[in-house]
Amino acid sequence: MDFIDEAISLYAEKHSGKEPEVLQELSRETQARILYPRMLSGHLQGRFLAAVSRMLQPESILEIGTYTGYSAICLAEGLKPGGKLLTLDANDELRDIAMRYFEKSGYAHCIELINGDAMKLLPEIKSTFDLVFIDADKINYSNYFDLIIDRVKKGGWILADNVLWSGNVLLEENVQDPETKAIHAFNIMVRDNPKLFKVLLPLRDGLLLIQKQ
Numbered sequence: 001m002d003f004i005d006e007a008i009s010l011y012a013e014k015h016s017g018k019e020p021e022v023l024q025e026l027s028r029e030t031q032a033r034i035l036y037p038r039m040l041s042g043h044l045q046g047r048f049l050a051a052v053s054r055m056l057q058p059e060s061i062l063e064i065g066t067y068t069g070y071s072a073i074c075l076a077e078g079l080k081p082g083g084k085l086l087t088l089d090a091n092d093e094l095r096d097i098a099m100r101y102f103e104k105s106g107y108a109h110c111i112e113l114i115n116g117d118a119m120k121l122l123p124e125i126k127s128t129f130d131l132v133f134i135d136a137d138k139i140n141y142s143n144y145f146d147l148i149i150d151r152v153k154k155g156g157w158i159l160a161d162n163v164l165w166s167g168n169v170l171l172e173e174n175v176q177d178p179e180t181k182a183i184h185a186f187n188i189m190v191r192d193n194p195k196l197f198k199v200l201l202p203l204r205d206g207l208l209l210i211q212k213q
Contacts, residue, residue: 003164003202012044019043023070026101030068034094039067041135041161045204046074049133049159052209053078056157058130063087064118064144065136065161069098075133076107085111086127088118090136122147129153135161138179141186152212163187164206 004012013019019027023046031037041049053061053075059082061075066089076085085107089098092115102108114121118136122144128151134144141160152158163169168180169187176184190198190210197211 003167003204003206009044016044016047017050019046020073020105022101022105023073025104026068026070026073026097029097030070034068034097041071041074042204045161045207046070048203048207049074050077052157052159053131056131058156059083060127060129061085061131061133062125062127062129062148062151063133063135064122064148065089065134066094066098066113067091067135068094069101069113071133071135072098072111072113073101073105073107075131076105076111079110083110086125087111087113088121088136089113089115090117091115119143119147125151127151130156132156132158133161134158138162138165139182141182142189145186145189149212154212156212158210158212160186160190160208160210162205163200163208164202166205169206 027040030040049071054077057078057080059080063072066072066087072085072087079085095115098113102111119140130153132148132152134141163183165180165183169184190196195213197213200208
């Protein structure tokens with residue numbers, strides 16, 4: 001579900017930076033060949049992710065949930081020279097397409113893709129990060145946050161996607177499904193943490209920006 005009027009969204013796309021050709025190609029292939037293509041970030045959100053990364057110029061980025069690699073390529077745009085992006089995904093069937101487009105984008109040298117269960121992988125990762133993007137299974141959003149918050153540098157940012165979950169977060173809690181309940185609980189946890197700066201944007205399916213203070 002998109003929360004911005006379609007005509008307004010198209011106007012915004014037309015008056016934003018052009019979607020890079022490699023991302024247009026990746027989007028077309030994802031739409032044609034891959035299950036649940038709506039999971040792709042898309043033009044407007046992709047340019048927003050690239051803008052955030054360009055503003056922060058991070059040395060290190062962690063992405064939880066790679067899918068076909070669109071958002072990783074967008075985030076890699078702002079990396080400092082020599083910077084690295086680590087992306088985790090449970091579905092190794094999509095690895096080939098992601099790696100192919102990392103090569104086409106010119107960012108393969110700074111992106112590392114690890115396949116596996118993020119809940120098992122994250123405790124083994126000892127690096128610290130300037131920017132984290134959470135876009136994996138919604139049930140574990142709060143768990144992912146707990147596992148990575150101590151590895152986010154002071155002043156660093158966490159972005160969490162799909163935090164409006166097609167508007168289902170507005171439903172009464174007694175009729176929410178487990179994923180909606182998990183996202184709603186995550187949103188409340190972030191909102192009530194006084195050590196975090198946070199803003200929830202109704203961009204696409206909801207994007208929560210969180211700064212560790």
